[in-house]
Amino acid sequence: MKETIAVLGAGSFGIALSRLLAEKGFPVRLWGRNPEEMEHLARERRHRRYLPDVVLPPAVAVTSELSAALSGADVVLFAVPSQALREVLTAARAYLPGDALLVNVAKGLEVGSNLRLSQVIEEVIPGAARRLAVLSGPSHAEEVAVGKPTSVVAAAYVEDVARRAQELFLTPAFRVYTNADVVGVELGGALKNIIAIAAGMSDGLGYGHNARAALVTRGLVEMTRLGQRLGAHPLTFSGLSGLGDLIVTTSSPLSRNWRAGYLLGQGLSLEEVRRTIGQAIEGISTARAARELALRLGVSMPITEALYAVLFEGLDPRTAADRLMGREPKPEVEILPF
Numbered sequence: 295m296k297e298t299i300a301v302l303g304a305g306s307f308g309i310a311l312s313r314l315l316a317e318k319g320f321p322v323r324l325w326g327r328n329p330e331e332m333e334h335l336a337r338e339r340r341h342r343r344y345l346p347d348v349v350l351p352p353a354v355a356v357t358s359e360l361s362a363a364l365s366g367a368d369v370v371l372f373a374v375p376s377q378a379l380r381e382v383l384t385a386a387r388a389y390l391p392g393d394a395l396l397v398n399v400a401k402g403l404e405v406g407s408n409l410r411l412s413q414v415i416e417e418v419i420p421g422a423a424r425r426l427a428v429l430s431g432p433s434h435a436e437e438v439a440v441g442k443p444t445s446v447v448a449a450a451y452v453e454d455v456a457r458r459a460q461e462l463f464l465t466p467a468f469r470v471y472t473n474a475d476v477v478g479v480e481l482g483g484a485l486k487n488i489i490a491i492a493a494g495m496s497d498g499l500g501y502g503h504n505a506r507a508a509l510v511t512r513g514l515v516e517m518t519r520l521g522q523r524l525g526a527h528p529l530t531f532s533g534l535s536g537l538g539d540l541i542v543t544t545s546s547p548l549s550r551n552w553r554a555g556y557l558l559g560q561g562l563s564l565e566e567v568r569r570t571i572g573q574a575i576e577g578i579s580t581a582r583a584a585r586e587l588a589l590r591l592g593v594s595m596p597i598t599e600a601l602y603a604v605l606f607e608g609l610d611p612r613t614a615a616d617r618l619m620g621r622e623p624k625p626e627v628e629i630l631p632f
């Protein structure tokens with residue numbers, strides 16, 4: 295008997311992964327909070343706004359009832375935006391089977407607590423970290439949903455859990471590596487969204503490929519700096535959930551974070567950007583949380599700081615770029631002596 299999988303979150307990634315899993319033969323229950331939207335999705339078998347060309351296979355049952363989605367589920371996949379995760383977990387807790395494998399695909403830090411999402415899950419469901427895998431890496435839903443080659447990483451504290459998640463998602467077009475560095479994989483997926491907005495902003499301002507390459511490279515440096523301070527392995531940031539995801543989200547118009555930055559660079563306000571994109575833009579909230587962490591821990595994150603000032607203090611994007619370029623000259627690698 296194939297395992298039953300509950301996917302919580304019927305946005306673009308929840309839909310893309312439901313399709314992938316159903317195509318592998320798993321019975322999938324896809325939960326979304328809005329009953330009307332779920333009725334429409336159940337009837338039409340496609341989401342008119344997120345992925346209009348992607349048809350849900352018959353093995354995907356759509357529901358707006360958490361109890362129906364979770365009852366007897368062997369695997370529970372969390373695919374809601376990071377700021378909604380605690381609320382969804384709290385509502386789901388009563389129905390969550392005690393032995394189900396948990397997989398989180400949301401990428402972000404929780405504003406307020408500044409926690410990684412596995413920490414949020416552990417707080418709401420004590421003990422859950424031992425059965426939790428984090429799936430992260432360069433994986434635009436639009437490409438995953440149509441079977442374009444994609445590689446990601448499944449991180450877990452327990453090796454068997456990482457292997458189970460790897461096996462669950464693996465297809466000829468969806469390659470899954472394992473990684474024992476949960477902290478690094480989560481931070482890579484969360485922090486790259488900040489740099490993706492900054493890269494989009496640079497493009498929106500009309501700057502060139504040089505500027506974008508510098509943002510990716512120096513972005514990776516500050517991501518790694520914060521990561522190491524929080525216990526991640528620095529090498530993880532050169533992997534799929536660090537550099538890999540940075541490359542895809544700083545260079546693809548499929549990225550909502552890149553698009554948000556582009557529109558900001560073109561002069562739109564944050565509210566106009568949110569309205570225009572109309573989907574999760576994780577880098578906005580993550581910039582707030584990461585900047586707070588960096589300040590508290592004394593970690594230098596100049597790009598994050600500059601983006602924060604644009605997003606939340608009304609700094610003009612061009613002035614933010616000038617400030618970044620005009621910082622005190624310094625060695626590229628602080629620990630290398632002459």
Ligand SMILES: NC(=O)c1ccc[n+]([C@@H]2O[C@H](COP(=O)([O-])OP(=O)(O)OC[C@H]3O[C@@H](n4cnc5c(N)ncnc54)[C@H](O)[C@@H]3O)[C@@H](O)[C@H]2O)c1
Nearest residue numbers: 304305306307308327373374375378400401434435573574
């Ligand atoms: N789309 C991708 O390509 C992709 C790839 C990898 C990871 N992710 C991550 O997956 C997560 C979800 O992204 P997405 O692209 O599916 O977002 P989306 O904006 O396409 O959809 C989000 C869904 O969550 C629902 N939602 C919002 N607030 C909610 C709440 N409080 N309770 C319940 N549901 C709520 C929305 O109604 C919507 O259906 C994000 O953290 C994102 O970074 C997305």
Ligand SMILES: O=P(O)(O)OC[C@H](O)CO
Nearest residue numbers: 431432433434549550551
């Ligand atoms: O569209 P974005 O910017 O949220 O990026 C989606 C995924 O994280 C890409 O791996």
